[in-house]
Amino acid sequence: NAGVTQTPKFQVLKTGQSMTLQCAQDMNHNSMYWYRQDPGMGLRLIYYSASEGTTDKGEVPNGYNVSRLNKREFSLRLESAAPSQTSVYFCASSALAGVEQYFGPGTRLTVT
Amino acid sequence: GENVEQHPSTLSVQEGDSAVIKCTYSDSASNYFPWYKQELGKRPQLIIDIRSNVGEKKDQRIAVTLNKTAKHFSLHITETQPEDSAVYFCAASMYSGAGSYQLTFGKGTKLSVIP
Numbered sequence: 001n002a003g004v005t006q007t008p009k010f011q012v013l014k015t016g017q018s019m020t021l022q023c024a025q026d027m028n029h030n031s032m033y034w035y036r037q038d039p040g041m042g043l044r045l046i047y048y049s050a051s052e053g054t055t056d057k058g059e060v061p062n063g064y065n066v067s068r069l070n071k072r073e074f075s076l077r078l079e080s081a082a083p084s085q086t087s088v089y090f091c092a093s094s095a096l097a098g099v100e101q102y103f104g105p106g107t108r109l110t111v112t
Numbered sequence: 113g114e115n116v117e118q119h120p121s122t123l124s125v126q127e128g129d130s131a132v133i134k135c136t137y138s139d140s141a142s143n144y145f146p147w148y149k150q151e152l153g154k155r156p157q158l159i160i161d162i163r164s165n166v167g168e169k170k171d172q173r174i175a176v177t178l179n180k181t182a183k184h185f186s187l188h189i190t191e192t193q194p195e196d197s198a199v200y201f202c203a204a205s206m207y208s209g210a211g212s213y214q215l216t217f218g219k220g221t222k223l224s225v226i227p
Contacts, residue, residue: 100146
């Protein structure tokens, strides 16, 4: 039982490049989330998926898109990376929306 | 939307002393309040949570209290140990429509326990 996994662990992009961050959970959870964490800013919600087949914007969705591929997987895509998207990205999941969330190990992204 | 304020941003205590971190929230409809601990370079991990129908919850050396009237909740750590050093985040769960709930996090408190 791996819990929540994320790939890659580290990534460096040039401005304008695109990439997809992958997240998977094996806990049969319904809800999944993408957060970004910047120094002094806490965790800010980018997008979430309350259940398979639905996605909604969070607090900071601009510049990102998501896909809930199936119940297990939730990906985050940066179409045209900008230096302001340099951050640590965490995926999380929960059995029901808004209750106990379990986090993945994070992806450290640097955009130059 | 929900707004969660967390204080203090940094806290230093001597080993064995108690530490208290406080959070306030704005949406009276929020009904779930978790606390997460994040060690340097690691993922946030849930350490304790409380629901709006309970005023206090305790788990060994950590406890959380909730005052719904005043819309604030606090984390209490007693007999602090060096391994308690980490960043602690509070959060509040609010209804965001269409059957969905989301967590709003405070900005975090860096706790340092001095041996």
